[in-house]
Amino acid sequence: MSDPTFTIATSVDDALAALANGARPIAGGSDLFVGARQGKAPLPESIIAIDRLAELATIEATSAGTRIGAMVNHATLMTDPTVVADFTAIADAAALVGSPATRNVGTIGGNVMNGSPAMDTGAPLVVLGATAHLQSQNGSRNVTLDELWIGPSRTSAAPDELCIGLDIPARPERSGSAYVRLEYRRAMEIAVVGAAAHVALDDSGNLAEVSVALTAVAPTILAVDGLDSLVGQSVDDSTLASVAERASEVATPISDLRASDAYRRHTVGVMARRAVDAAARRAQGEQIAVPVNRALGIGASA
């Protein structure tokens, strides 16, 4: 392992100056440290710690919706009243991440900028229409996650850009969201596959909006297209079967130690169907506790 220099940022400006100078940011550090030890990528030569920037650890209403600060950790995401009420899929996902220790050090900004296609918080952010707010010394911009994630652990962010937070638009009336994943064990697990759904219902209870995104079945988190024909339909078995079929169709999974490509392709459809079902039930006002995996007995039983 290399021997980097280490500085603790005391302000965002401080962090941006360090990034402009070639430093790389560290939040909780788990991905960085485990990755370095496994030989995936050496520690950067210069590290700037951003985990003490309290201004990046807030969840705030904005003119366009809500900004979740990049340094908000999973423990907060799974319990924060705004996240649980309005962006429930994110809370579902955060509650499944690792263990209490992992959820304490892991941050949403770290997840997003690490860009793993297996990150649990990614698919929820996609279906909720989140954009990443990136800032550098030269200015700031919002990018869609589709533009940001360009491959496994690769983003389109410039090296001097810092993720300040995730901007999520205000939720429509009668809407709900959910995230479910296939797992072999309950804790310290990485999704075999997963799916998030956002649903908004019209006055008669039919689908007004539906979006689905998939975890661990493509080089990046994958938004499922081709669901527009479901708008106006009721959330019944035939609709859910169409969701499952389309999700399996667009998935391009790999085979690895954890699952074969065929198994992933099939099960991601099942997860998509369950996510839409849970999101629709939440949109109808049903209280399904976070995380959906535990509330509905999806995934590992013990």
Added chain:
Amino acid sequence: MTHEMNLAVNGTTYPLTVDVSRNLLSVLREEVGLTGTKQGCDDCECGACMVLVDGQPVNSCSYLAVQAGGREVTTIEGLGTADDMHPIQAKMLEAGGVQCGFCTPGMIMSAQALLSDNPNPSGEEIRIGLSGNLCRCTGYQKILQAITEAAVEIR
């Protein structure tokens, strides 16, 4: 590069010069000299290395020591002594929650984090609180019993 830092552990501040790439676990064991915290998987999976940083559980194997500068680290040595055990330690012995003992410090630190936050946890909440800690001896039931009894005593 080496980095100068003050590491506060169990109420004592240690001025240290450490390589930036070192994890908190190795610095606690080899520089501070507190070997209660164990190296198990060394890959953020087993929880044997669990310590508290500002009261919250952290896998010290996958956390740079320099990240803990200026924060308060608590290890198993900060909880109790052989003569004056913390209730979680005492109940672990009493209930038979300790066999080989290698997971025990990490298990107790996770339990301490849980009970500080939630003095009256349900069985399910205890399971979640300990979900980042593996034990290959006990089958967990006696550990759960010990934490349940310790919670009652601490309340």
